Amino acid sequence: MAREAIEVLKECEAFLEGHFLLSSGRHSGAYCQMAYLQQYPDRCAEVMAGVAEQLRDLDVDVIVGPAMGGIVYAYELGRQLGKRAIFTERVDNVMTLKRFAIHPGERCVIAEDVVTTGVSSLETKRVIEEAGGVCLGITCVVDRTRPEAPSPIPILASALKLDLPNYAPEECPICKEGKLPLVHLGSRKMKEAAKQTL
Numbered sequence: 001m002a003r004e005a006i007e008v009l010k011e012c013e014a015f016l017e018g019h020f021l022l023s024s025g026r027h028s029g030a031y032c033q034m035a036y037l038q039q040y041p042d043r044c045a046e047v048m049a050g051v052a053e054q055l056r057d058l059d060v061d062v063i064v065g066p067a068m069g070g071i072v073y074a075y076e077l078g079r080q081l082g083k084r085a086i087f088t089e090r091v092d093n094v095m096t097l098k099r100f101a102i103h104p105g106e107r108c109v110i111a112e113d114v115v116t117t118g119v120s121s122l123e124t125k126r127v128i129e130e131a132g133g134v135c136l137g138i139t140c141v142v143d144r145t146r147p148e149a150p151s152p153i154p155i156l157a158s159a160l161k162l163d164l165p166n167y168a169p170e171e172c173p174i175c176k177e178g179k180l181p182l183v184h185l186g187s188r189k190m191k192e193a194a195k196q197t198l
Contacts, residue, residue, distance in 0.1 A: 118151030
């Protein structure tokens with residue numbers, strides 16, 4: 001019997017509890033440090049097996065992972081599904097398709113580590129569509145979207161749906177309590193576009 005994804009993440013210390021600054025600018029009492037899962041290829045494959053199963057009947061040509069967080073998950077999905085896996089990356093802080101090609105009409109799925117607002121994936125969707133591809137939606141290890149702030153791109157599959165509260169900085173109860181320092185573990189710079197969606 002397959003283990004629950006949360007069990008694997010905790011075992012890898014990829015699921016952390018404390019006081020964290022999310023890339024959206026909001027605060028949370030939990031954080032998914034997905035790089036910790038990537039240290040263990042067997043556990044990564046185990047977690048992604050559930051995602052691959054949800055996509056098995058979908059007509060997909062290419063799995064696209066935004067660098068850095070999506071590269072390993074795109075590769076693993078591509079391996080399990082027998083599909084081509086590529087990645088986008090930033091050049092002068094603009095998401096691009098530097099090393100690979102998407103051919104007109106190819107059906108693409110974006111592979112992310114964690115989706116909180118879905119704003120980051122819009123850059124990759126733009127790259128796919130500018131190349132003539134069709135963006136079907138997002139897959140992710142952890143879906144952290146909230147009903148009041150859904151992803152602007154459909155989430156087709158995830159290993160885990162976490163409904164973890166997150167707060168605007170001025171409303172954060174952890175800040176008000178004053179016991180835990182605020183920690184920023186993410187790598188993406190906050191953008192005006194992301195701030196405007198909150």
